[in-house]
Amino acid sequence: MNIVVCVKHVPDAQSERTFNDSDNTTDREGVDGLLSELDEYAVEEALKLVEASEGEVTVLTVGPAGAADALKKALQMGAHKAVHVTDDAIHGSDAPATSLLLAKAIEKIGTPDVVITGMASTDGTMGVVPAMLAERLNLPMVTYASQLTIDGSAVTARRDGDTASETIEATLPALVSVTDQINEPRYPSFKGIMAAKKKPVETWGLGDLGVDAGQVGLGAAWTKVDSFAKRPPREKGEIVTDEGDGGTKLAEFLASRKFI
């Protein structure tokens, strides 16, 4: 079984994330980046599936030069090879453009048995790329899987909702997005770190994918960020001094904020 996992390199949520002043796109230079934590679950699930049968896991990312780090992490975890789609013209691409690039790259890799993605990126958090990608590849899609089994030519996934869990089956090839409940992603081991250096990483530009620069980037985006503002610093809390009527004052305060 061959699996392609789509992963994203995102700004570290632990650091101070911001936008570029010049074009209101996410600042990917000024902060440390890493493999989106939600994508680690996708990589782990793919590795488990391949380990249980056979085949290869290819990790695929669209992003600037630094995004190679996300691929490296996935290779260190155990993925077999990687494809990095990168081109200056891609800067500022939105979900439709990203899904176009991913679809073209997957077609070039050779459509796998399963495409696995995380449930959303931890920076944009739109969570629409999996659906757009499935549409472009004309694949059946199962989103938000918290359990996954593959049997012959069918994939079965459990989706956990607030009130019920549903079990969904689709025929292969298929696209599945997985949640953070599906597994415990492994750490790269010493062997994994050493082996990753020798694994093949291909770098493809727009030309390699037959995509026109006008179809991607900020210019082609369906949505764009008009403006941004820093969240105002938290205001100082109000201190209630108890002069015999502390209880009443507290109750009044809570009532004024509609807590009671």
Place this chain on the structure above:
Amino acid sequence: MRLNDDHRDFTAMVHNLVATEINPYVDQWERDGFFPAHELFPKLAAQGLLGLEYPAEYGGEDAGHIYSMLATEAFGRVHGAGIPMAIGVQTNMATPSLARYGSDDLKRRYLAPAIAGTAVAAIAVTEPDTGSDVSALRTKAVRDGDDLVITGRKMYITNGTQADWLCLLARTSDEGGHRGMSQIIVPTDAPGFSVARKLDKLGNRVSDTAELILDEVRVPATNIIGTPGRGFQQQMQQFIVERMFASYGAVGQCEYALERTREYLLHRHTFGKPLASKQYVAFTLSELTARVELLRSHNLRVVEALDAGEDIIRLATIAKLEAGRLLRDTADACLQFHGGVGYMEETWTARFFRDARLASIGGGADEVMLQVLARQDGYPID
């Protein structure tokens, strides 16, 4: 030696592991006075961390010594020094002789499970009556047919209550002094072995330390590691690895403590300004940072010397001495500049202060390091 991307990725992996698999549990383990090595060690083993330098044949990684240094440094971020100490016993104190001098059979039965994390090892040298002076130890292993019958007591043994086997140093002949000792693998399920008591300690409380009794414990004579009668010399070699372990760990622990202290002092105000802006405070901490960096450079020099096959006794002795002093000075300064809150059990500085005190005693006291150095330099000390 310069660090490259592999080294940095490796360190990041260990930091990650410490943050998610170790630190969330340390407070509880500290209260218990015990951490479950049989649960933690397999997780470390899965990352290759218990057999970095050991041969792949026994499950190891065949990695260069630099990775031991980096792992040990990174374990300095564990919120309780007893955990890295227990790991160090497994990787750098109880197993190096076995890996270097042990028979293939012994390595298969004892080294491989230690590397896999399924067996916990302990190093049993110190006795109630002797620590610094290893040549005075009394535990005896008497030959009886194909067996050795071992009788004696061992003291302050790390992992002592949960070890599956000991690397034990005992007398196998009556020659006395440095002569006639052997390193012997003793499985702790052998009849006659018992834990006299778990010891209550000032620091490193998260690690179990025990007094052990060997009452006519019978093991096959083939459990001797390397050459019978050469135990003292082999143990001295093993101590050198242990000393470097202490030095690598000190760099990680002190660096982390200084980082955490600086962070606190940037936000704590006295007399209208952050404490970090007081020159006395900043300079004191910067001086310690300088010593940390110097010790790290020294450690890297040891790594190079080891890789080149040079004798490192002198370098390791200096490293161990400075590691002990640096940990004590750093722990003292970090606690001092935290003030009252630093003295509170709820602040990390209190535990760090207690834990840090061990480095100048365990694995050879500062004075023993000075004795080695002074003798090397020709001082006529006794």
